[in-house]
Amino acid sequence: MVIEPKIRGFICLTAHPAGCEQNVINQINYIKSKKAIDGGPAKVLVIGASTGFGLASRITSAFGSDAATVGVYFEKPPAPGKPGSAGWYNTAAFEKQAHDAGLYAKSINGDAFSDEIKEKTIALIKKELGQVDLVIYSLASPRRTNPKTGVAHNSVIKPIGEVFTNKTVDFHTGVVSEISINPATEEEIANTVEVMGGEDWAMWIDAMKEANVLANGVVTVAYSYIGPALTEKVYRKGTIGRAKDHLEATAFEINDSLKAIDGKALISVNKALVTQASSAIPVIPLYISLLYKTMKAEGIHEGCIEQIQRLFEQRLYNGSTIPTDDKGRIRIDDWEMRPDVQAKVDELWKIADTESLKSIGDLAGYHGDFMNLFGFEVPGVDYTADVNEVVEVSGLV
Ligand code: NAD
Numbered sequence: 155m156v157i158e159p160k161i162r163g164f165i166c167l168t169a170h171p172a173g174c175e176q177n178v179i180n181q182i183n184y185i186k187s188k189k190a191i192d193g194g195p196a197k198v199l200v201i202g203a204s205t206g207f208g209l210a211s212r213i214t215s216a217f218g219s220d221a222a223t224v225g226v227y228f229e230k231p232p233a234p235g236k237p238g239s240a241g242w243y244n245t246a247a248f249e250k251q252a253h254d255a256g257l258y259a260k261s262i263n264g265d266a267f268s269d270e271i272k273e274k275t276i277a278l279i280k281k282e283l284g285q286v287d288l289v290i291y292s293l294a295s296p297r298r299t300n301p302k303t304g305v306a307h308n309s310v311i312k313p314i315g316e317v318f319t320n321k322t323v324d325f326h327t328g329v330v331s332e333i334s335i336n337p338a339t340e341e342e343i344a345n346t347v348e349v350m351g352g353e354d355w356a357m358w359i360d361a362m363k364e365a366n367v368l369a370n371g372v373v374t375v376a377y378s379y380i381g382p383a384l385t386e387k388v389y390r391k392g393t394i395g396r397a398k399d400h401l402e403a404t405a406f407e408i409n410d411s412l413k414a415i416d417g418k419a420l421i422s423v424n425k426a427l428v429t430q431a432s433s434a435i436p437v438i439p440l441y442i443s444l445l446y447k448t449m450k451a452e453g454i455h456e457g458c459i460e461q462i463q464r465l466f467e468q469r470l471y472n473g474s475t476i477p478t479d480d481k482g483r484i485r486i487d488d489w490e491m492r493p494d495v496q497a498k499v500d501e502l503w504k505i506a507d508t509e510s511l512k513s514i515g516d517l518a519g520y521h522g523d524f525m526n527l528f529g530f531e532v533p534g535v536d537y538t539a540d541v542n543e544v545v546e547v548s549g550l551v
Pocket residue numbers: 201202203204205206207208226227228229241264265266267291292293294295377378379423424425426427428429430431432
């Protein structure tokens with residue numbers, strides 16, 4: 155069939171297999187253009203492996219370090235006449251490339267928050283890999299059913315304590331407007347921490363440790379975000395920030411629990427990027443469009459793959475001590491947070507409106523990246539061609 159984008163706000167209901175495949179190939183080629191990661195991981199589990207930072211982590215492990223990878227994700231398979239989700243096609247493309255390169259790659263599609271998927275993943279690792287030496291935790295989800303209580307929790311993106319009013323942009327139309335978001339209730343804060351906090355990460359690591367599938371010296375990394383003062387009321391000091399505080403605190407607990415096997419739990423604070431998760435957060439798309447413009451002008455713009463390549467090469471596997479901030483976090487958002495970059499974004503923010511954004515912001519870059527998430531507007535792909543929407547993931551278990 156010929157697949158066209160069907161956009162509904164910050165989601166696209168369709169995805170293009172050839173575009174997704176090209177995106178994955180481009181990321182693989184980027185990793186191959188870099189030198190191999192010396193002392194990199196050998197057997198890797200990526201939880202949230204099909205898009206964004208998780209996919210980039212899987213690609214970097216496989217093609218930068220020849221690692222065997224197991225990917226866990228929650229994606230919609232295609233059916234005749236009904237395209238699957240982007241993460242499905244990304245994984246199909248990744249596994250095809252990995253298998254062609256002689257690399258072990260298998261996937262599990264299902265709810266990572268459930269006991270069932272944890273058990274299934276652990277059984278697979280036990281049987282086929284024995285143990286893993288790196289566990290990447292890169293889930294982004296709006297809901298979670300806690301397997302211990304059976305209660306389903308929904309996260310919200312709201313400020314805490316007071317109404318937050320600021321500028322935002324509709325990244326499809328370029329219209330800048332003011333939005334006000336009411337503060338979260340205590341219950342909404344608690345629910346957001348249930349979904350995006352660290353409890354599930356700890357459950358994964360506990361279960362894996364219990365099953366003896368973590369190698370001696372194992373490293374586990376979860377991704378966090380901080381961002382500037384501009385967005386802090388809705389992000390870092392809002393509901394999602396509380397969840398990230400919890401995730402970051404959980405890193406210390408997991409770290410203690412891994413001492414017996416010389417393991418480490420780490421947080422990596424990554425850069426703001428266009429992903430399915432971040433495009434749903436108000437204010438952030440305007441910030442990102444000004445940030446992209448500024449970082450591109452400075453020659454320091456990065457996407458997920460550049461971020462994760464640098465994380466592996468210069469932080470996790472740099473052959474020496476892993477540099478962290480005063481809270482023990484790896485900072486690969488260092489270029490985003492550079493004072494000169496932030497000063498420039500602040501200056502642009504003050505004058506940003508529908509008219510000025512056309513020249514001071516990188517809305518085209520934002521919009522293009524958003525379309526790319528779903529395999530659309532990828533250079534070199536013929537969107538008029540008939541493509542087979544039913545694509546299999548070769549390593550799906
Ligand atoms: P994403 O939406 O691209 O990826 C989310 C992944 O989680 C996908 O693989 C998806 O299939 C999987 N997933 C979601 N729910 C699942 C479930 N119930 N079971 C199994 N898999 C599930 O998101 P992303 O932006 O790459 O975010 C990953 C992490 O990086 C998050 O912790 C996010 O906060 C963090 N982060 C994002 C940014 C950013 O700007 N995008 C910046 C810094 C940190």
